[in-house]
Amino acid sequence: MLLVLLLLAVPARLLSVTTLQRLARRVVPMLGDSVRAKSSTDAIEFAMQVPPEDARVIADASLAARVTSLLLFLKGKLGGEPYQVVVAGQQHIDTAIQSGTGVVLWVAESTFGPDACKIGLHNSGYAVSHLSRPEHGFSSTRFGIKVLNPLRTRFELRYLKERIVFERDNREQAMQQIASRLGNAGIVSFLATGHEGKSLIEEDFLAGKLKIAGGAPASAFKHGAVLLPVFAVPNSEIPAMQVNIGEPLDLSGDEKATAVVRATRAYLKHLESHVKTHPELWLQWKFITQ
DSSP states (O other): OHHHHHHHHHHHTTSOHHHHHHHHHHHGGGGHHHHHHTSSHHHHHHHHTOOHHHHHHHHHHHHHHHHHHHHHHHHHHTTSOOOOEEEEOHHHHHHHHHTTOOEEEEEEOBSSHHHHHHHHHHHTTOOEEEEEOTTOSSOOSHHIIIIIHHHHHHHHHTTOSEEEEOOTTOHHHHHHHHHHHHHTTOEEEEEEOOSOOSSEEEEEETTEEEEEEOHHHHHHHHHTOEEEEEEEEEETTTTEEEEEEOOOOOOOSSOHHHHHHHHHHHHHHHHHHHHHHOGGGBOOGGGEEO
């Protein structure tokens, strides 16, 4: 697979998103049954309540989307703009900033979502600080974190004000950075994942349960920031990726725990609708339990 992608790297710079998508669909059968078997077919079948053959179709489409995403990354690394991004709902950010309030963006972890959010907001004139893990990129090994992952993070930094790294042995530093940005009416983005967190919130989702870290709503509540749900979807009419910024999630009340759970439930309702529409783009199937 790596050889195929490397061979495609140079033409990827010159090809359209639509053409790269077609190439990716042709690459998927070349990955072999062993790679395809590692996809989230069983989780998709359970969560979506679909027959095995339909789950396989979604899983293959997910692999094709991930290959497309990697080709677009290569295109960006070679100097081209990966794709056009249209941002809807910017008024929710503007209203908060104009009132002197910080903004927390809660971004769904979909195949194109995190990159589309960074690119779209940067090109719209927003300076975003993004909370990230040391393992973000291509590898969780020491070598990968030091050598491979910067290939990804340096690309992302083109579109960010900064990357706030959540170091497990020094959490306070990241917390102080978040407090500083939100306290000065800045924008901080969080990915909606269940990888880790001081508190994981479990709620009904599709046909099962989903655990999600509550750091985004907790930070927004603590610092009096506005919490906005963010989802990226394809827009074939333009063509482009479209980043949809939803209305602020309710964080009212004096009890932090109650407000965080309420906001999380509301967020998951939005997320569930998007996953049903574009199941092939969501990357958190492994966190759904029965």
